[in-house]
Amino acid sequence: MNLTPAQRQALLWASVAALLVWALAALGPVLTPFVAAAVLSYALEPGVRWLAAHRVPRVLAVLAVMLVALVAIVAILLILLPIVQNEIAQVRVRFPALVDAITQQLLPWLNRTFRLELRLDASAIRNWVAQHLADSGQDFAAMLFDYVRSGWSAAIQVIGLVFLVPVVMFFLLLDWPAFTGRAAELVPPRWRASAFDLLDEIDALLGQYLRGQMMVMIALSAYYSVGLLLAGYDLWLPIGVLTGLLVVVPYLGFALGAVFALISGMLQLGALHGLVATLIVYGIGQWVESFVLTPRLVGERIGLHPVAVILALLAFGALFGFVGVLIALPLSAVVAVGLKRLRRAWLGSDFYRNG
Secondary structure, eight states: OOOOHHHHHHHHHHHHHHHHHHHHHHTHHHHHHHHHHHHHHHHHHHHHHHHHHTTOOHHHHHHHHHHHHHHHHHHHHHHHHHHHHHHHHHHHHHHHHHHHHIIIIIHHHHHHHHTOOOOOOHHHHHHHHHHHHHTHHHHHHHHHHHHHHTOHHHHHHHHIIIIIHHHHHHHHHHTHHHHHHHHHHTSOGGGHHHHHHHHHHHHHHHHHHHHHHHHHHHHHHHHHHHHHHHHTOTTHHHHHHHHHHHTTSTTHHHHHHHHHHHHHHHHHHOHHHHHHHHHHHHHHHHHHIIIIIIIIIIOGGGOOOHHHHHHHHHHHHHHHHHHHHHHHHHHHHHHHHHHHHHHHHHHTSHHHHHO
């Protein structure tokens, strides 16, 4: 079969693209810190650009923005770690009494209210939890040893996430205009108008998402903190702020915050009181987020079907680990923009109309 020069060129570049896709899939663990650094750089670059526009040297602007981001991350960790430690300590001390309260108060109430026949073996649960809490330190050490022993892949991930991400972020932010300019030059001139139009739409969508998501996180942090305070929680501030911050991970973040609140409430307030208080506070919070905050602050344009969100979480999590879970929703919105344009192009094509 004789190919024209144009066809040979198309075949060559299609082969190069396929090779690049294969390399990205094969090097997924190695590329994770670079993907994380690129996403964070994209989110922080507007701040650097704003400082540079106000006559701050770009190096100092990059360092200032990265310092603010580092302080925010450390603050989140300082919120999370005491909650986990406190929850574990309370479980060790109060769990036997909580099991008795569940079997003697909560289960009978649920059985009467919903006509159920739930049964729990309180002694078996107490023995199981006591055994696992006693062995938690040894299990964690063994798990860590097995992870380190698993090979270079695990070591590369740990080293990359801890040390490589900030270094890559610094150089990306420092040379961001040069990188974007070189990337723009790679687009064939005949495609630049449509490609840049697509990129502008994606950039506007992601900007809307990031600004709206930050406002949603702040609003929900305030709501959950006040709600848990009124419900009588001792840890109302850290659990409320943590829940508001975790909404950046759809469904999983809300579920994790609700679990922390439920455990803390049942241990502190009692089984039935803690359950009802958590259901009320988090039920109202989920309704406010879904029907008020997210539609108004994030916008309907970025809305994805719940099935698409779950698929995105699983797919990007499998590709890039925990970082993939964090970036799943914005990247899914980007993919959705491309698919919408592809659909319009397909419906307007001669093949579709004349087929």
